[in-house]
Amino acid sequence: MxxxxxxxxxxxxxxxxxxxxxxxxxxxxxxxxxxxxxxxxxxxxxxxxxxxxxxxxxxxxxxxxxxxxxxxxxxxxxxxxxxxxxxxxxxxxxxxxxxxxxxxxxxxxxxxxxxxxxxxxxxxxxxxxxxxxxxxxxxxxxxxxxxxxxxxxxxxxxxxxxxxxxxxxxxxxxxxxxxxxxxxxxxxxxxxxxxxxxxxxxxxxxxxxxxxxxxxxxxxxxxxxxxxxxxxxxxxxxxxxxxxxxxxxxxxxxxxxxxxxxxxxxxxxxxxxxxxxxxxxxxxxxxxxxxxxxxxxxxxxxxxxxxxxxxxxxxxxxxxxxxxxxxxxxxxxxxxxxxxxxxxxxxxxxxxxxxxxxxxxxxxxxxxxxxxxxxxxxxxxxxxxxxxxxxxxxxxxxxxxxxxxxxxxxxxxxxxxxxxxxxxxxxxxxxxxxxxxxxxxxxxxxxxxxxxxxxxxxxxxxxxxxxxxxxxxxxxxxxxxxxxxxxxxxxxxxxxxxxxxxxxxxxxGLPPFSYVTDxxxxxxxxxxxxxxxxxxxxxxxxxxxxxxxxxxxxxxxxxxxxxxxxxxxxxxxxxxxxxxxxxxxxxxxxxxxxxxxxxxxNSNNNNNNNNNNKDSEAGESATSATTSATESGGGTASQSIGNGSVINPSGGSNGKWVRLNVGGTVFLTTRQTLLKEQTSFLYRLCQQQDLHSDTLHVTSHLTPLPQQVPPKHAHRVLCVRGAFNPDGLHDARRLMVNIGSSYSYGTEDQAEFLCVVSKELHTSGSGLGTEQSHKTKLFQIHGSRM
The missing domain is CATH 3.60.60.30 (Penicillin V Acylase; Chain A)
Structure with a gap:
């Protein structure tokens, strides 16, 4: 063969x-x-x-x-x-x-x-x-x-x-x-x-x-x-x-x-x-x-x-x-x-x-x-x-x-x-x-x-x-x-x-077909x-x-x-x-x-006038992110999104829906989804009992948070970058990267070091400072070399 x-x-x-x-x-x-x-x-x-x-x-x-x-x-x-x-x-x-x-x-x-x-x-x-x-x-x-x-x-x-x-x-x-x-x-x-x-x-x-x-x-x-x-x-x-x-x-x-x-x-x-x-x-x-x-x-x-x-x-x-x-x-x-x-x-x-x-x-x-x-x-x-x-x-x-x-x-x-x-x-x-x-x-x-x-x-x-x-x-x-x-x-x-x-x-058990370009x-x-x-x-x-x-x-x-x-x-x-x-x-x-x-x-029939009358199986490991629409976090008043699904304004571990703000781009997801990858940093963030917001804000160290975002709800991803894409983390590609895994974008000199700074970053004025808590250091130790 x-x-x-x-x-x-x-x-x-x-x-x-x-x-x-x-x-x-x-x-x-x-x-x-x-x-x-x-x-x-x-x-x-x-x-x-x-x-x-x-x-x-x-x-x-x-x-x-x-x-x-x-x-x-x-x-x-x-x-x-x-x-x-x-x-x-x-x-x-x-x-x-x-x-x-x-x-x-x-x-x-x-x-x-x-x-x-x-x-x-x-x-x-x-x-x-x-x-x-x-x-x-x-x-x-x-x-x-x-x-x-x-x-x-x-x-x-x-x-x-x-x-x-x-x-x-x-x-x-x-x-x-x-x-x-x-x-x-x-x-x-x-x-x-x-x-x-x-x-x-x-x-x-x-x-x-x-x-x-x-x-x-x-x-x-x-x-x-x-x-x-x-x-x-x-x-x-x-x-x-x-x-x-x-x-x-x-x-x-x-x-x-x-x-x-x-x-x-x-x-x-x-x-x-x-x-x-x-x-x-x-x-x-x-x-x-x-x-x-x-x-x-x-x-x-x-x-x-x-x-x-x-x-x-x-x-x-x-x-x-x-x-x-x-x-x-x-x-x-x-x-x-x-x-x-x-x-x-x-x-x-x-x-x-x-x-x-x-x-x-x-x-x-x-x-x-x-x-x-x-x-x-x-x-x-x-x-x-x-x-x-x-x-x-x-x-x-x-x-x-x-x-x-x-x-x-x-x-x-x-x-x-x-x-x-x-x-x-x-x-x-x-x-x-x-x-x-x-x-x-x-x-x-x-x-x-x-x-x-x-x-x-x-x-x-x-x-x-x-x-x-x-x-x-x-x-x-x-x-x-x-x-x-x-x-x-x-x-x-x-x-x-x-x-x-x-x-x-x-x-x-057939191997997935994969793509790489040169x-x-x-x-x-x-x-x-x-x-x-x-x-x-x-x-x-x-x-x-x-x-x-x-x-x-x-x-x-x-x-x-x-x-x-x-x-x-x-x-x-x-x-x-x-x-x-x-x-x-x-x-x-x-x-x-x-x-x-x-x-x-829909005010009309599909035909509007007719009242008389090529091949793939790939990782189909779907995990339903749907839970009962009645989940509202222990009786807390809830608000509806979309077709009636519920967000718990109190957030925490009981909230069903999470808005994920990545470099100004907002994702709607669920905690069940974020908890899917147990070695990702999002899993760790969602495990925190003091997470009292339905919105997580994730940016790079080069991208300022919006003025209205409370600093205590900020979660920063520090990327020490090579010669490409120096303007910060603007896509979610790195969000689900497993700690200890390898995810390379280019040659070794272009590789990145990813670490997570906890939400306890201190701020000075409208900017974010760099003082790190004990959690910050812990996340850095488990950072992934990419």
Missing amino acids: EKQSIRLCVLLLLLSTLASSVKTYQLQEATVYWDAAQKSVILKEEVMETDRGGAYGYFNDTLLLSGWGVLEICAGYGGVTQEDETTFFLAGYLEGYLTAGQMINHYSNMYPQLIKDEKVLNPLKKFLSKQDQWAREQVKLRRNSDPLWRHLGLILAQLDGLHAGAAQWAKTKHREPLSAFAVQFLNGVGDLLDLVPALTPRSNSSTGGASTFRMPGMGHCTALIKVLPGFENLLFGHSSWYTYAATMRIYKHWDFRVSDTHIATGKMSFSSYPGFLMSLDDFYLLGSGLLMTQTSIGVFNASLFSQLSPHSLLAWQRVRLANSMAHSGEEWALVFSKYNSGTYNSQYMVVDLSRVSLGHSIRTGALTVVEQIPGRVMHSDQTQALRRGYWPSYNIPFHVEVYNLSGYGVMWKKYGVDFSYDLCPRAKILRRDQAKVSNLSSLKHIMRYNNYKRDPYAKGHPCKTICCRNDLRPRRPRPGGCYDTKVTDYKMALQLVAEAINGPTTQG VLCLTSGNFTRLIFEFVRVGGGAYSVSNGEKKPRKRRALTDALARLPFVSNGFSPQMATTADDQREPADVAALSTNHGCHHHC
């Missing part, structure tokens, strides 16, 4: 991107308005005006905290009537402005993954330009006669807004803006998986000759839809497979009010990425009561790609159209099949919750399976499979015609059962283990499953299993595989709620580890039961803001080791009820 410490020189900018996220991590709120007279956008930051804004929302950059950033946007709910096209443009503009930095970084990460031969760049630009021009021409010609083209016009308006908003952010930051091609590139990443090879001279040919067959790259995803034996529940899971360079994740919640009566819903929650107006994975919970996911299909028969034409709609555009316009799986398939581009060829699964009655029946139409290859889109009702227990998906076509046309029959004959729909490794594993899935916890387990060293069906291969670890291959390892999982069940899906985790699986390369074997838990994301206002779709009273959307050990605009890496994925997700009350789309988003 080759040495595990291998150079993986393809994730060029990922870690530097993550590092930059630490410094800029924050919650951003904004509202945008359309100035009809000036035909321009007015943007207000740090405010969400729900009663007047054309679009409003927030982006919580919690990528390094939970593995997911969270974006929520409401559009069209302001007091001023606006055209649907304006609504979508403003929604795109707001998303572009709030996430532009992440878009730039993600583009930098993804470009080298797809453009490996610069010779393909010009043909690709020409294809995308022609396709965009053709689509816009069709919108102008047919928008008044065909709802499909009218709605495509809305999607293109959103894309234009995304580009404009990102450009405005770049202007304010004096950064180079993303080009129109870059925005097209980001949204077309899935399509480019097929389009780039089709435009590139083939060198990875397989059986049948270079002119006929090609060997596609890694399959993209595993999915499982499970119904319990008595129809007690429906479970829905998906794990994405792709390059680890794609792990900059954003979970998105959109709520757009649309006046067009042909639109089924303007509400959706989905896993996504910076700059994407779609999921890519795909994993969607829709306000129409539909759920959609997919796994990609490799097309070995390269001759099919001769049918590609820019006079078509890309897969991401057709997915958006079908998601918005369809009321059923059948309708979804019919919309999606129009103007097939033959790119991002996949098997799509659409579940219609209105056809499911728990404990009673699963009616025809509950599951529609749609498969696309160049020149062909097929669909069929597969509800009977759900009635029998489950539907699996693992990158191999189900429909015989699609299977044979795409070349799987030839591949099976030449290479064996790995290319068989019924007998490939994942088919056998899912057939064997799906019976063990009885709840969300067991669904998480199977979707993170990788026991390749012991499972006979895996044949010793880390990718012949449910959650691939391509980086663990003994020969020619690659930094890719299953890097996320999303799960939901019937009741959660009705509320557009899911649980999600980012990062490669560590199930069964400007050009990522090295596997001696790296920084980012290990996350499942977090709960989403919220909703739609109810589907007994075949009827009904609006329901909406609560503010809950998201990663409300589900993480730290609810903040700072950073705390999860330094957990390998753990089971059986535990429940972290669940903490929201920081503010202002974070989310509120009653204005």
